[in-house]
Amino acid sequence: MEWAEPNFVIEVRRAYMPNDPYFPLQWHLNNTGQTGGLPDADIDAAEAWDVTSGSPRVTIAILDDGLDLDHPDLRDNIFTNPGEIAGNGHDDDGNGFVDDVHGWDFYADDNNPQPDSAMDYHATPCAGMAAAVMDNTAGVASVAPGCKILPCRIMGEGDPTVYQLSQAIHYAGAMADVLSMSWTAPADSTIAASLQHAATSGRSGLGCLLCAATGNQSSSDAIGFPASLDNVMGIGASTFRDVRSAYSNYAPGYGVFLLAPSSEPGLTNGVYTLRPGGGYQWFTGTSACPPQVAGVCGLILSIAPSFSRLQVETILRDTADKIDPAGAAYDATGYSNAYGYGRLNADRAVILTAPDLAAIAFDFQPKAVAADGTLSFSGSVRNLGSGASAPCWLEFWLSRSPSYATLDILLNASVFLPALAPGAEFRLEPIAANLSFAVPDGLYRLGIVIDRQNEQIETDESNNTVYQEDSLLQVGAGSTNVDLTVEGFDFWPAWTAAAEPIALAGRIVNFGGQMSCEVWVEFWVSTDPAGGSLDHLLCDSAKIGPLGPAEAFDLSTLHRIVFGPAQGLANGRYRLGVVIDRQGAQVETNKNNNTLYRLDKWLIVGGATAAGAWHFYP
Known part of the structure; x- marks a missing residue:
């Protein structure tokens, strides 16, 4: 069954700080008023990067036209299917797609989702908004530069079928964590069912995050499909003055979920991102907005990969900036028909997600111990952050360095620290270390190290290693001289x-x-x-x-x-x-x-x- 041509919701104009030379143009990531807008009318991406710039374990699917996999500011972030052997002509991972190493072209039904005509101009700037490579001294930055992009080509010069789009959604829901859809189309029950499946069964049942554009028709009584679905976040556009873009569709009830920065006709060219063929361009309309929300979803899942779809949506909702309160008229729940829950804020989202594990009042006894003696510890590990922590290792190390600059001997007292809710603490008093192994006589600094493997992203990593500054540990007779x-x-x-x-x-x-x-x-x-x-x-x-x-x-x-x-x-x-x-x-x-x-x-x-x-x- 054929369906009508998708209605792209933007017009592409051909027109911390990272070292990417075009980053100063990217006011949507960090607005200092550099393009004439209102300072801080941005998503606070630069502040969020102090916590995380994303994990390669998180994948954002771009369902759009052909994507430039060879763009120098994107190629290192293209998803590679670990279950597929390139070029062997076999479906190694058994997902029904042969050699889908870097995504799939559902429009042409092959494993090359790259552009093949001038009509393939839209996916590349969308991907660049979400996860262009950052700090490579070239081009632009992006919201989640540490995450991966899964190309899913769903259209080209002609129109896709409902089957092709539904197949792409099922594929993305199985392979990715977040789906970004910068287009609108006529409502269809098969497509809606595919999105429902991704929202509930994706990510092993945790649910994929679905982001779609509301549309550019200046409508106040309807938003586009699939943004209108309950399980899809409808993303509209805000301006560099922190007001809703006049063209951004909204509707009565809970249609718009969030706004994200984009163009303001007559005042700004839009947001700066990638162009197919290795170039860069200004990007306009609500199509620039879902990839930004998808990128922040990627940052959240990089910190908390076990969060459900609803948990991530709650964080986005609760951390959005209530811009233009007079014009938005937010209700008692913080919702506005035109503005949704407000404008996306990446920094607040990651801060609310991230834990902060800290060693508190660490000490040990005795201060002098025989070579086969036992040490006991006191103090605690406390979660000072706003997000729950994941389980991680807690270790005790001896250092020969006066300033604890080196970790020299690991004591046999490591424990697996359980998950800690915000404000919760884990007491150290039951833990003891027996020096039954060969620890040379001498004086040492003794400290505690939380998550040395760095598996837990935190708002502050500096308090994960704490040593006892007021006293040294003497093992055995100590050294024979003065230092x-x-x-x-x-x-x-x-x-x-x-x-x-x-x-x-x-x-x-x-x-x-x-x-x-x-x-x-x-x-x-x-x-x-x-x-x-x-x-x-x-x-x-x-x-x-x-x-x-x-x-x-x-x-x-x-x-x-x-x-x-x-x-x-x-x-x-x-x-x-x-x-x-x-x-x-x-x-x-x-x-x-x-x-x-x-x-x-x-x-x-x-x-x-x-x-x-x-x-x-x-």
Whole structure:
């Protein structure tokens, strides 16, 4: 049975920040007013990328005309069927399509969904909106540059049949996670049934996300099919001024689900994306909108792959920006006939989805243990985020690094951390580690590491590794010598007038196994940018110690250095550093860590204020 020609809902005009040169044109991703629009009238994609730019495990199907698989800003993100062996003429994965390595052409019934005529101009810009390659120093960015694109060609120069489109929807529902449909067509029960199947049975029963354009006919009483279906998100267009685009269809009741940025006739050319043949173009109308929502669905599923279709839709609904409240007239549920639930916001969506696992109040006992002794832990792992976490590994590591820069010995106390709801915590007290394996005698930092395998996307990964800063673990007899180390040396403020004091920060730690003698701590300046020379000793040296094993001396307890002409320095710029035991009074296992310069700050003597004043510039 034949059906009428699909009605494309846009006119294509031929017309964090990523390093893609055309990204500044992409106001829909990050609007600073660069094209004359309202700053922040965008989907906050750049902020969302701080959490995730998408996972290659998530696939977005583009059901459209021929797609340029060889576009340099797209080819690395084209889906490859892992169950198919290219070119062997067999249906290796048994899905009914021979050699469907990179999708399928349902219009021509072959495995080449590429453009084959001038009419194949629409799929490539749609795919570029959703998942063009980012940070490749070429072209544009996209909403979900880490996700994959599944090409499903459903039309060309002629009209597809209902069977062809229904077959494409079933295929995409089996192979992809999200379906993007930037077209409208006459309503059809067979197509509706295929979409229902994808929405309920896709993703192993979790349901595929379905995004479709509402249409460009400036209608206030109807939206296009299939956007009008209950299980399909109808996506309309907003402008760079954060109002609904006048051409964007809407209807009474719950027709429009969300708006996403696109063109505003007479004011903006639209949004910038790909063009077949390796080029770039402005893209207009509501066809630019479903791929953006599909991309945000991809970001959400990259964080939470077990979320159902309804869970993802709820997140999109609850995080949309309520733009133009006077014009939209949102009701008590937050819905507007013309605006849906508002304009898409990628950042809020991923923040609401993502967990934040953090180690809280981590400690261990005892601080000294025999080589075959047992350690017990205290503290907790808490989910500080808005989204539930997935199960992941929790590990305890010993480090020989004073700053826990290396993970050297994994203790036999790893546990599989269960899923944690927002605000929930997992107590560490029942966990213990027996040092029955060979841990060499010595002093160590002991820390906790959450999800070292990085399987869980979080809003903040920096709090996944926490070590006990106030104490070291001594295993066995410890080492036989002293090792004095400078840690975290710093000074401030960044500017000071003559004779004003400078505060110090950092500490001297004994990482050896014996008590140290008293040693001098000196402060030197160097004219070498790399701090390779001791050029001038400041008259603020101090004798410290003795320091026992794992004992630290806090440099902030010293009197503040007073800078000025009395130090006898010529005007100029210098590095400031701390030097331990330059006299060599203490035998150590390692002397290389006794000198530490701040190499990211210059000390400026003389200059803008009173003669002889010292100024610090980062």
